[in-house]
Amino acid sequence: xxxxxxxxxxxxxxxxxxxxxxxxxxxxxxxxxxxxxxxxxxxxxxxxxxxxxxxxxxxxxxxxxxxxxxxxxxxxxxxxxxxxxxxxxxxxxxxxxxxxxxxxxxxxxxxxxxxxxxxxxxxxxxxxxxxxxxxxxxxxxxxxxxxxxxxxxxxxxxxxxxxxxxxxxxxxxxxx
Numbered sequence: 001x002x003x004x005x006x007x008x009x010x011x012x013x014x015x016x017x018x019x020x021x022x023x024x025x026x027x028x029x030x031x032x033x034x035x036x037x038x039x040x041x042x043x044x045x046x047x048x049x050x051x052x053x054x055x056x057x058x059x060x061x062x063x064x065x066x067x068x069x070x071x072x073x074x075x076x077x078x079x080x081x082x083x084x085x086x087x088x089x090x091x092x093x094x095x096x097x098x099x100x101x102x103x104x105x106x107x108x109x110x111x112x113x114x115x116x117x118x119x120x121x122x123x124x125x126x127x128x129x130x131x132x133x134x135x136x137x138x139x140x141x142x143x144x145x146x147x148x149x150x151x152x153x154x155x156x157x158x159x160x161x162x163x164x165x166x167x168x169x170x171x172x173x174x175x176x
Contacts, residue, residue, distance in 0.1 A: 021088035
């Protein structure tokens, strides 16, 4: 293979989504998300039950509302992470993942809980809600980056070196 053949190869730009899901950064994000799911489940099934039993009715309703919202957000996050890992592991293609993403909606959630009600909730629940909200925001940002990069038409730029080498080969003939 000649040098000009290597320069002229048309491999196209790297796909951000595919490179990201195969990175150490994604592995760390996946681990963080799954640990948060486990921590939340552990809290809600253990100390959270005790906390909710010791609340007044209005506080108990706010606790139930926020824990449901938290659980929903974490299931969206876990679904997204698992879908991305399936792409990284080669179990599905990026196109299949895009189809599945239509089922996994990473939606922002409005809350009906007032600031006073939220501040009356147990500290651990408030911490988990905050951690999940920050993780959700990061994933929404990543999803936008991945979607925009995948949706953008490939930029075809002429390699100036390859073009000049091509002109020289035409002018002087190929001596391979």
